[in-house]
Amino acid sequence: MAEITSLLHGFGVALSPFNVMLMFVGVVLGVIIGVLPGLGGANGVAILLPLTFTMPPTSAIIMLSCIYWGALFGGAITSILFNIPGEPWSVATTFDGYPLAQKGRAGNALAAAFTSSFVGALVAVILITFLSPVVAGFALRFGPPEFFSVYLLTFCAFVGMSKGQALKTITSMMIGFALAAVGLDTVTGQLRLTFGFTELLKGFDFLIAVIGLFGIGEILLTLEEGLAFKGARAKINVKVVLETWRELPRYWMTSLRSSAVGCFMGIVPGGATPASFMSYGVAKRFSREGEKFGTGQVEGVVAPETAAHAAGTSALLPMLTLGVPGSPTAAVLLGGLLIWGLQPGPLLFQEQTEFVWGLIASMYLGNIAGLIVVLTCVPLFAAILRIPFAIIAPVIIVICAIGAYTVHTSMFDVYLMLVFGVAGYVMRKLDYPLAPLVLALVLGDRAEDSFRQSMLLSQGDLSVFFSNALVGGLTGFALVLLFWPVLAAGLRKIRGG
Amino acid sequence: MKLSSAVRLAAVAAACAISPVHAQSGGWEPTKSVEFIVPAGTGGGADQMARLSQAIIQKHNLMKQPLVVVNKPGGAGAEGFLYVKDAKGDPHKIIITLSNLFTTPLATGVPFNWRDLTPVAMLALDQFVLWVNAESPYKNAKEYVAAAKSAGAGKFKMGGTGSKQEDQIITVALERQSGAKFTYIPFKGGGDVAVQLVGKHVDSSVNNPIEAVAQWRAGKLRPLCVFDEKRLIYKEKVTDKMAWSDIPTCKEAGVDMDYLMLRGIFMPGGVTDAQRDYYVELFKKVRATPEWKEFMARGAFNQTTMTGNEYRDWVAKTEQRHRELMKEAGFLAK
Amino acid sequence: MHDDHDRPAASTRTVELVVAALIFAFGATVIWDSVRLGARWGADGPQAGYFPFYVGLLICLSTGVVFFRALTSRAQSSKPFVGRAALAQVMKMLVPSIGYAVLIKLVGIYVASTLFIAFFMRWLGKSPWAKTAAVALGVSVVFFLLFEIWFKVPLPKGPLEGWLGLD
Numbered sequence: 001m002a003e004i005t006s007l008l009h010g011f012g013v014a015l016s017p018f019n020v021m022l023m024f025v026g027v028v029l030g031v032i033i034g035v036l037p038g039l040g041g042a043n044g045v046a047i048l049l050p051l052t053f054t055m056p057p058t059s060a061i062i063m064l065s066c067i068y069w070g071a072l073f074g075g076a077i078t079s080i081l082f083n084i085p086g087e088p089w090s091v092a093t094t095f096d097g098y099p100l101a102q103k104g105r106a107g108n109a110l111a112a113a114f115t116s117s118f119v120g121a122l123v124a125v126i127l128i129t130f131l132s133p134v135v136a137g138f139a140l141r142f143g144p145p146e147f148f149s150v151y152l153l154t155f156c157a158f159v160g161m162s163k164g165q166a167l168k169t170i171t172s173m174m175i176g177f178a179l180a181a182v183g184l185d186t187v188t189g190q191l192r193l194t195f196g197f198t199e200l201l202k203g204f205d206f207l208i209a210v211i212g213l214f215g216i217g218e219i220l221l222t223l224e225e226g227l228a229f230k231g232a233r234a235k236i237n238v239k240v241v242l243e244t245w246r247e248l249p250r251y252w253m254t255s256l257r258s259s260a261v262g263c264f265m266g267i268v269p270g271g272a273t274p275a276s277f278m279s280y281g282v283a284k285r286f287s288r289e290g291e292k293f294g295t296g297q298v299e300g301v302v303a304p305e306t307a308a309h310a311a312g313t314s315a316l317l318p319m320l321t322l323g324v325p326g327s328p329t330a331a332v333l334l335g336g337l338l339i340w341g342l343q344p345g346p347l348l349f350q351e352q353t354e355f356v357w358g359l360i361a362s363m364y365l366g367n368i369a370g371l372i373v374v375l376t377c378v379p380l381f382a383a384i385l386r387i388p389f390a391i392i393a394p395v396i397i398v399i400c401a402i403g404a405y406t407v408h409t410s411m412f413d414v415y416l417m418l419v420f421g422v423a424g425y426v427m428r429k430l431d432y433p434l435a436p437l438v439l440a441l442v443l444g445d446r447a448e449d450s451f452r453q454s455m456l457l458s459q460g461d462l463s464v465f466f467s468n469a470l471v472g473g474l475t476g477f478a479l480v481l482l483f484w485p486v487l488a489a490g491l492r493k494i495r496g497g
Numbered sequence: 498m499k500l501s502s503a504v505r506l507a508a509v510a511a512a513c514a515i516s517p518v519h520a521q522s523g524g525w526e527p528t529k530s531v532e533f534i535v536p537a538g539t540g541g542g543a544d545q546m547a548r549l550s551q552a553i554i555q556k557h558n559l560m561k562q563p564l565v566v567v568n569k570p571g572g573a574g575a576e577g578f579l580y581v582k583d584a585k586g587d588p589h590k591i592i593i594t595l596s597n598l599f600t601t602p603l604a605t606g607v608p609f610n611w612r613d614l615t616p617v618a619m620l621a622l623d624q625f626v627l628w629v630n631a632e633s634p635y636k637n638a639k640e641y642v643a644a645a646k647s648a649g650a651g652k653f654k655m656g657g658t659g660s661k662q663e664d665q666i667i668t669v670a671l672e673r674q675s676g677a678k679f680t681y682i683p684f685k686g687g688g689d690v691a692v693q694l695v696g697k698h699v700d701s702s703v704n705n706p707i708e709a710v711a712q713w714r715a716g717k718l719r720p721l722c723v724f725d726e727k728r729l730i731y732k733e734k735v736t737d738k739m740a741w742s743d744i745p746t747c748k749e750a751g752v753d754m755d756y757l758m759l760r761g762i763f764m765p766g767g768v769t770d771a772q773r774d775y776y777v778e779l780f781k782k783v784r785a786t787p788e789w790k791e792f793m794a795r796g797a798f799n800q801t802t803m804t805g806n807e808y809r810d811w812v813a814k815t816e817q818r819h820r821e822l823m824k825e826a827g828f829l830a831k
Numbered sequence: 832m833h834d835d836h837d838r839p840a841a842s843t844r845t846v847e848l849v850v851a852a853l854i855f856a857f858g859a860t861v862i863w864d865s866v867r868l869g870a871r872w873g874a875d876g877p878q879a880g881y882f883p884f885y886v887g888l889l890i891c892l893s894t895g896v897v898f899f900r901a902l903t904s905r906a907q908s909s910k911p912f913v914g915r916a917a918l919a920q921v922m923k924m925l926v927p928s929i930g931y932a933v934l935i936k937l938v939g940i941y942v943a944s945t946l947f948i949a950f951f952m953r954w955l956g957k958s959p960w961a962k963t964a965a966v967a968l969g970v971s972v973v974f975f976l977l978f979e980i981w982f983k984v985p986l987p988k989g990p991l992e993g994w995l996g997l998d
Contacts, residue, residue, distance in 0.1 A: 411936055459875055
């Protein structure tokens with residue numbers, strides 16, 4: 001068990017008082033970055049990268065990765081309290097987290113989100129510790145057709161779970177795809193749907209749409225019913241954490257499944273955001289209480305949060321073993337390695353043992369530090385809901401505006417956010433579901449790119465999506481999920497008849 | 498700038514004491530934080546160079562005001578260029594460019610040209626290397642191109658970053674030189690391309706050295722030739738057997754093609770000479786630091802630098818070359 | 832809580848028709864631009880406009896059906912989309928927010944935020960002046976420290992920051 005020895009050595013490196021202090025500083029900064037929409041994990045780490053230039057590399061990466069853990073934790077807070085996802089991967093957390101908060105169970109939702117994040121991260125770190133070399137090769141098997149099948153799987157896992165009218169669900173999803181297509185087309189380098197407006201060159205950012213549709217739209221809806229947030233009755237003491245912990249073991253199966261989905265999506269690398277959507281969709285389909293998802297189920301918070309954190313953490317595995325960024329944040333960290341004078345890539349494990357194991361040890365410790373920080377703050381966060389509406393509402397709008405602006409440092413995005421806000425309000429009232437729109441917006445261009453790259457590779461032959469066991473299995477599984485309701489009905493009939 | 502820094506500081510201080518408006522007559526200095534625009538995403542080559550510069554400037558206290566890196570990657574960098582173009586006369590914005598300075602306006606017709614900006618300094622030129630998977634049988638560029646040719650049109654796949662940008666331009670030029678015909682697969686970033694090559698999803702790539710060096714050292718990729726007129730100067734061994742300087746030029750290997758990518762600094766149009774000179778001096782100091790030199794060696798950059806008219810002429814000439822290359826390839830916007 | 836006496840500002844049917852028409856127009860625009868780009872399946876796979884074309888087509892088809900259903904169905908027509916009082920509430924937030932967005936452009940985000948929060952607290956919250964000032968200024972100062980000083984993320988600034996030498 002060479003890994004255990006190395007890991008213990010890593011703990012020795014990471015546990016110096018200076019590094020532990022950096023861990024807590026990093027986690028707190030990360031939570032702040034995660035709470036502010038727009039200032040995402042990748043941006044946050046990039047912004048704070050120069051701070052670490054004068055530190056030893058191991059300390060630097062400990063601090064930066066803790067910022068990342070903090071951001072992963074922090075994204076859930078505003079999702080649950082105000083329906084505003086602080087990070088893309090916490091969109092799925094709003095589906096049940098926000099209804100929970102409205103029922104006065106904000107504390108439970110937060111505690112469940114943080115704890116599941118921790119569990120997801122823990123599973124991913126254990127995977128990194130013991131299986132890195134085995135798993136690393138797996139990521140290399142992913143070419144464009146495999147990526148497309150993963151995105152297809154995400155869609156299929158999620159589609160059909162919204163309760164709205166089929167026509168409106170389709171409309172909503174197609175609007176998402178159309179918005180995702182705006183801007184430069186990766187494959188041909190042509191500008192699409194920009195109509196000569198330079199503001200549209202950069203396309204519609206997912207975060208702007210989400211801040212508007214969910215955040216601003218929700219505030220407008222709330223206002224209709226008077227100047228107050230529901231859920232002000234939220235319990236604000238630490239007991240709520242223990243209460244939630246008693247409930248959580250019931251969802252062990254969901255945790256396990258979501259961790260698996262998350263680790264898979266992190267290593268591939270498909271990303272934390274698709275992981276959270278996929279995990280939510282799968283949990284809804286296979287949970288005994290799947291019908292009740294969306295009305296404020298703790299299980300509906302557990303699924304996306306576990307997967308997002310597992311994916312976010314395991315995304316560092318390809319970075320360490322292959323020098324491949326598994327996520328935008330990992331890409332920035334890779335850049336950091338160069339600045340600190342380290343060579344990222346397959347040899348890192350052999351050449352920089354102290355650095356690598358220090359980092360892995362800090363994944364354990366940083367997540368524990370993160371959990372302690374956020375759990376002790378649960379009452380504090382829940383208490384935010386007690387602030388009078390006339391104070392908190394304008395502050396939220398200010399935060400949203402800053403968030404929208406920082407995504408691209410563009411004023412246009414702030415106006416766009418308001419437009420999306422009104423659209424979100426109207427669409428919600430007319431029963432157009434928003435989740436399919438958001439999913440299509442976040443995955444649309446990636447799915448299209450990988451589809452068309454595959455077509456270039458195969459020279460237009462669609463059978464490429466079944467050309468080997470891996471891609472065929474993924475595509476097949478996606479199709480099974482898509483037609484699951486029909487299949488299930490058929491199975492019942494056969495059994496009955 | 499003949500004044501010693503102490504004298505210049507004194508001059509600036511004196512000028513400031515009288516009236517800040519006159520500061521430009523002596524040496525100009527930023528009066529607020531400077532935005533360093535990167536017309537590409539976080540984690541890419543331009544971004545790394547910008548953030549390294551930022552870190553060096555901060556570590557060595559080369560500038561009193563903070564330097565802030567801002568990524569504006571939309572529309573193949575058009576977002577960033579238009580932003581700087583619109584900031585005419587603003588001396589607190591600088592932009593680092595790559596080849597998309599030329600390719601983006603030419604390929605998309607976005608209303609922008611480098612003449613809208615003020616050239617400050619060329620920091621370095623980035624190299625392109627033809628890479629194949631180390632497990633493939635091709636030992637040199639000639640063999641590889643011959644194999645691609647005999648396999649038939651479109652059978653060999655070349656992975657690259659973006660569409661109608663430098664990687665595809667090189668691919669097309671390579672095709673014209675050799676008569677081979679590749680299927681070009683565009684990906685979003687250089688890191689992706691290197692991995693796709695390691696995973697054997699494509700047959701070759703023209704990655705920059707820094708994008709592929711890690712995989713080379715690990716024995717996953719093999720460099721065939723470098724698209725420069727001369728061999729690389731870095732003699733330190735990268736793998737057990739080879740140094741950067743051991744990679745033949747493509748011309749030696751029988752493919753007469755060279756292409757280098759600009760890594761340079763520009764400012765918005767309409768700034769004063771003193772303001773431009775400030776940044777020329779600043780980046781001169783950056784280039785003199787050991788951190789910068791180490792970075793250059795690791796990424797096997799061509800360390801040519803230029804300023805002033807020489808730089809301007811070089812940019813004009815390079816733009817013309819891109820126009821020709823892209824016209825031949827049929828990449829110009831209609 | 833919907834007030835039963837809140838007179839409707841618009842019927843759900845009307846809004847449904849308007850929204851469907853708007854989305855239809857959006858879909859049509861998407862189709863139009865896709866055709867310009869080329870929407871066929873070329874020799875090496877789909878062209879740039881291929882997917883957007885069908886996406887646009889689906890938008891037009893589905894909203895077309897939604898439109899005609901709303902037109903022909905009588906069931907929805909009596910249901911109010913939003914009551915007048917409720918709409919007034921929504922406007923109380925929306926109009927100042929739009930004003931805020933315009934203000935950001937004019938005076939920078941920090942001054943605009945201070946004014947916006949203060950306006951809201953005084954007007955809707957009826958908070959005392961001292962509390963209003965403390966919260967409004969406090970929030971802006973915290974954000975200024977956070978973004979400009981610590982994170983070094985430049986946000987839009989106006990004449991006041993320039994005058995204070997803070998930009």
